[in-house]
Amino acid sequence: MSSKRHKIEVEIIRIRNDGNLLKHKDIIKQLAHKCGDTDPVVKYLDNFVKIHEFFIEHESDTVSALRNSTVLDGFKNKLTEARKQNFDPKDSLVNVFIEASLLLAKLCYSQASFQECVDIYSNVNLAGLENSVTDHYMVIILCEAFAINGLCLERSRLKDPKFKSDVEALGSYETAQKLFMRYIHDHHRLDSTSTSPTSPASHNMDIHIYPAIESCLHRTASLYIKSKTPEKAVSLYKTILTTLPAHIPSQTHQKFLHNLASVLIRGFSKISYKQVSTDTHERSIFFQGVKNVFIPNYIQQEALLLLLITEGLLNLDPVLDMSPEHAESREQTLMKAESLYDDLSVAVASHGQYHIFTESIERSLKYNFDRYHLWNQFALSLCAEGKIDRGVQCLAECCRIDPTISSPDAILASRLCYTKQPPQIDAGLKYAELALEHSDEDHDGLRSRSHLYIGLGCSLKALGSLSKKDRLEYRAKAIKSYTSSHTSDPYDYKPLFHLSFELALSRKVAVAIKKVKQALELQPEACECLHLLALLLSARKLHSEAKVILQSALKLYPSNISLLTTKCRLELCLMEEQDALRTCDEIITLCNRDSTENKLSNSFNQLPVDGVSVANQSTGTELEVGSLLNSVMASRIDRVNSDVESLMGVIHPMLPHMWSGKCTAWVQVADVYLALERYQEAELCVAEAAGLQPLLPDVLYMKGRLCEYNGELDEACSFYNSALTIDPSHLESTEKLAKVLSSNGNICYAKKVLQDAIRLDATSHTVWQQLSDLLAATDEIDQSIECNIFALNLEASSPVLPYTCIVPFI
Incomplete structure (x- = not known):
């Protein structure tokens, strides 16, 4: 080899190490002028540049497009000719046969000729080239070759049953990984040398990760996970992330960060987790000088940090252009967003940090505005966070985007409308009817639940209606809907429970008992069914049997205050006063425990109350009145509320079952003490209830009863009128x-x-009965007798407590 040729080829190698394509063309022209256009090295280098430019230009082309490319076929023919030429490698610094073979294999891979690619690598003895490479540019070429070889071996394994394991492919992947790390460190070393003051030249080479290499790194991690060694996958991803320089495209960083977070969340044990090292020697070579670096302390923290960084990179520059030519890029961005937020929801849900997910997904709505899945996730996170109004609005948006699959969203929106305060019954009915309209004929579960929520809405409308005609009409619709729900799904106990509840309100006790027993056959431990059965038995005056049912239910649900209050009433009916007092103590203990733990009621928020709780009890079965006087003074709220407080209260007819929670428990206990003529204890309980919800109709009613006991009839009338102003259907206050x-x-x-x-x-x-007494007092005897007979007939089917004391199972 002449000295002139040697000098030019040395310059060619230096330029190829730099990755400067323009200078590459110029130096090839010099070599062609020296050695002629037919020189094998000149021809190969010229084809190398053209192939490199072709792949840059057609980077986004699909495999099918490349497979039918006549240009690539032409390049393959030229490279095949270059491999056949008798050219002594000693005559040049460029090994034409090896480089042409590796480049030809890359072309075969791009055209999905995987077996041909594997055969080429076998001919050049790819495994023996690893330790013989000295030039920097050949390291990345060989790295890509090992990556492609592993990918082709995996594809061949899928087609050829002879391949029983991934060992061979994993070996190629691990070799490619080593070469890639070597390439990165060599790049850093060369870059540091070229930027030193004594360096005569400038080194401007940028690292570029070829698609095959990136796929290889991800497949390596996948095979590690498949072989049940996820710690190797975590170590691989961390090594890559601490090695990649900052100028690598953000999409590459996103994928590695996201995949590492996915492994930590889904496939990694907390026991085997190793905390991120604080040793500066183990940090990224590009961040050695950075101080105050945040170090995660546990696996969830690291996973969440990785996902938030990924989210920041994803939302940094999303595709906002809605033109057709950007449709593919926009779809890829949306798919990345869906995958990211799926993992983020898993990361935050286990710790209840829904606000993090809500804030993150809200930032992405600028380009995810028409994506059903993301809107659905957004709605669920808002509901979990307690932002019911916004959650319902987002569920409505889900129904608008894709009505064909939005039946579950409409059902959930209906449920939220019924349970929020105040309930939006009309909106709930609308969503339930929408769910029924769009539910699949073959999906009995959705249709059943749609009918159920339609019936529930009609039932709530009936309970809140002031017109008898409307009440009967809504009740008939509710019964019809519950029947349709049970027909659609005969193995669901909820329609039977609600049907029995509705029949009980209509005083059809025998049929109601039959239906609730059918519900218990399907779900023997349903609390609401057991409670309803006990009330129905008490309506039949079978108080002992009803108490047995309640005792069985309390074994399953010992902290259920509603069951305890019903049991207390039954004990009063059975003249078991001491047992009733013990049950009152249990209720007060539960209320006190909940207050200590700062647990809010399901239906209402507690107002702050100073002083000691009334629930301080004696060791016996009775409350020590003297020890509770300070609590009375602290918790009594007897003054009239201001206009602002009144406006904040509920000033429209409410449904009886909505007044539930600890406040109602205190009222029930006070009622028991009044029945036992223990007025001082009753006053203490009413004070506690008033401290929680001063505008609750039951509280005002009990205050009126206390005033009536003390002979303050005008004050009692005032409290009864206030209760009826808030809830005109409050019968106790009316009586x-x-x-x-x-x-x-x-x-x-x-x-x-x-x-x-x-x-x-x-x-x-x-x-x-009271109307009968008034008519008798005014000498309207016939009408009085008629009312009295009617009262006796109704009393024969009246439970110890109204059926509406059962918190509705929605």
Whole structure:
């Protein structure tokens, strides 16, 4: 080899190490001028540059497009000719046969000729080239060759049953990984040398990760996970991330960060997790001088940090152009976003940090505005965070984007509308009907649940209706919907429970008992079914059997206050006063425990109350009144609320079952003490209830009863009127108001109040009995007898507590 040729080829190797394509063309022209255009090295280098330019230009082309490319076929023919030429490697620094073979194999891989690619690598003895490479540019070429070889071996394994393991492919991947790390460190070394003050030239080579190499690194991690060694996958990803320079495209960083987070979340044990090292020698070579680096302390923290960094990179410059030519890029961005937020939801949900997920996904809506899956995730996170109004709006957006698959979203929106305060029953009915409209005919579960929520909405409308006609109409629709729900899914106990509940409200006790027993056959441990059965048995005056049912239910649900209050009432009916007092103590203990743990009621938020809780108890079965006087002074809220507080309260007819929670428990205990003529203890309990919800109708009603006991009839009337102002359907307040009015001699007004109450609910035997007494006092004997008979008939089917004391199972 002449000295002139040697000098030119040395310059060619230096330029190839730098990766400067323009200078590469110029130096090839010099070599062609020296050695001629037919020189094998000149021809190969010229084809190398053209192939490199072709792949840059067609980077986004699909495999099918490249497979049918006539240009690539032409390049393959030229490279095949270059391999056949008799050229002594000693005559040149460029090994034409090896480099042409590796480049030819790359072309075969791009055209999906995987077996041909493997055969070429076998001919050049790819495994023997690893330790013979000295030039920097050949390291990355050989790295890509090992990566392609591994990918082709995997594809061949899928087609050829002779391949039983991934060992050979994994070996190629690991060799490619080593060469890639060597390439990165050599690049850093050369870059540091070229930027030193004594360096005569500038070194501007940028690292470029070829697609095959990137796929190889990800497949290596996948095979590690498949072989049940996820710690190797984690170590690989961390090594890559601490080695990659900052100028690598953000898409590459995104993928490595996201995959590492996925491995930590889904396939890594907390026990085998190794905390990120704080040793500066183990940090990235590009961040050795950085101080105050955040170091995660545990696996969830590291995974969340990686996902948030990935999210920041993804939202840094998303594709916002809606033109057709950017459709593919936009779709790729959306798919990355869906995958990222799926993992982020898994990371934050286990710790209840829904606000992090909500804030993150909200930032992506600028380009995810028409993506059903992301809107669905956004809605669920808002609901989990407690932002029900926004959650319902997002569920409505899901229904708009894709109505064909939005039945579950409409059902969830309906449920949220029913449970929020105040309930939006009309909106809930609309969503339930929408779910039924779009539910699949073959999907019995969705249709059943749609009918169920339609029936529930009608039932709630009936309970809140002031018109008897409307109430009967809604109740009939509810029963029909529950029946349709049970027909659609006969193995679901919920429609049977709600049907039994509706029949119980209609005083069809025998049929209701039959239906609730059918529900218990499907779900023997359903708390609401057991509670309803006990109330139905008490309506049949089978108090002992009802108590047995409640005791069985309390073994399963010992902290259920609603069950305890019903049990307490039954014990009073059975003249078991001491047992009733013990049950009251249990209720107070539960309320006190919940207050200590700062647990809010399911239906209402507690207002802060100073002082000691009323629930301090004696060792016996009775409350020590003297030790609770300080609590009374601290928790009593007797003053009239301001106009602002009144506006904040609920000032429209509410459904009886909505008044639930600890406040109602205190009211029930106070009612028990009043029945036992223990007025001082009752006053303490009412004070506690008033401290929680001063505007609750039951609280105002109990205050009126206490005033009535003390002879303060005007104050009692005021409290009863306040309770009826908040809830006109509050029958207990209506009865007591009529009684006080009749005591004051205002018989006509009392009669009108009772008649209004009957129009609201004609199933209350106490209202009919009181009206009978008033009619008798005014010498209307026939009407009085008729009302009395009606009251006796209703009393025969009245439970110890209203059926609406059961918190509805939604």
